Amino acid sequence: MKAAVYKGNGKLSVEEWNGRMPEEKEVQIKVSYCGICGSDIHILQGSEDHRMHLPSVIGHECSGTVWRVGSKVESAKPGDRVAVWPVKSCKECFACKEGYGHVCQYLKVRGIETEGAFQYAWTLDEEALVKIPDTVSMLHGALAEPLAICCHVVKRGNVKKGDFVVVIGGGPIGIMTALVAKAAGADVVLSEVNEKRLKKAAELGIHTVNPVKEDLLDAVINQTLGRGADVVFETSGSQPGVDSMVQLPKVHGTVVLVAIYGKPMTVDLKQLYYYEKNVVTARIQEKADMEKALELLAGNEIDADKIITSVLPLADIQKGFDKCMDRNGSEVKVMIQCDAD
Secondary structure, rough: EEEEEEOOOOOEEEOOOOOOOOOOOOOEEEEEEEEEOOHHHHHOOOOOOOOOOOOEEEOEEEEEEEEEEEEOOOOOOOOEEEEEOEEEEOOOOOHHHOOHHHHHHOOOEEEEOEEOOOOOEEEEEHHEEOOOOOOOOHHHHHOOOHHHHHHHHHHHHOOOOOOOEEEEEHHHHHHHHHHHHHHHEEEEEEEEEHHHHHHHHHHOOOOEEOOOOOHHHHHHHHOOOOOEEEEEEOOOOHHHHHHHHHHOEEEEEEEEEEEOOOOOOOHHHHHHHOOOOEEEOOOOOHHHHHHHHHHHOOOOOOOOHHHHEEEEEHHHHHHHHHHOOOOOOOOOEEEEEOOOO
16 A cells, blocks of 8 residues: 655655554544645645654644444444544643643644654554544545634634634634634634735635735734734744734733744733733644534535545655745645545
């Protein structure tokens, strides 16, 4: 069976991979589609080698069909259509016992610390599975995991109907965060400098601002009659994004940190202090967020066909990574079909 095997130092190879049979509480799924995630890009750039047992199959944004089940599996059966929740918690630490297993102190992410989804058949524990509704295609179902992150960050920002929301950064997570906030009833503006991404966001019905061409703060102040944004999501991971995020919220407004910052950022704390602005962090997602994401997909509240911009066979996965890493490209979400001949 073919798999995309990461060998360290940025080396990825599609080759034969002997998948293991499921143990008592495990299942084996035939993987249909798996999206290329920002975390996968970090892996290919060599920054996550210390977290991995190499060589290893990577990937976690997937849909698949249950193929084999262990003797003590209770919640799944062959033929079930499923997405995968990538969180693997210890269940024993303080965070887990408080009900926050998604930020477990000994968290493992499937596809990083453990074997992942860019392969024909993937064996994993049954608790990872979330059933895909019959009305959601397998291709769209593979969006559930990244969309669940966006459901989680919008929940963390406590977005309500009528809120004015700013999303800084128009990558896949930024665009989908804007869409989830809109689905919650918010008025949303997305800030992005890449004109191709701005065009894609506009096609999805999102109001956009290019901060290189238009003053973002002025635009927000004008649209909110001087109040400022209720909630700001920083998804860009950039210093200009951090500079903007502290200025945009209203008095007692909220900033949600979504991006992973590869280096320390400079933050103008007085902008937060003077007006008692709230800062919230958001990491990964809870299983309930996976269910919410699939509910949004089933209700056609998210235009998955516009978000998924390329579908490639597993043999062309390197081409998929190249598309994702093109900073001037127009890709939003690249999907790899793992069961293609």
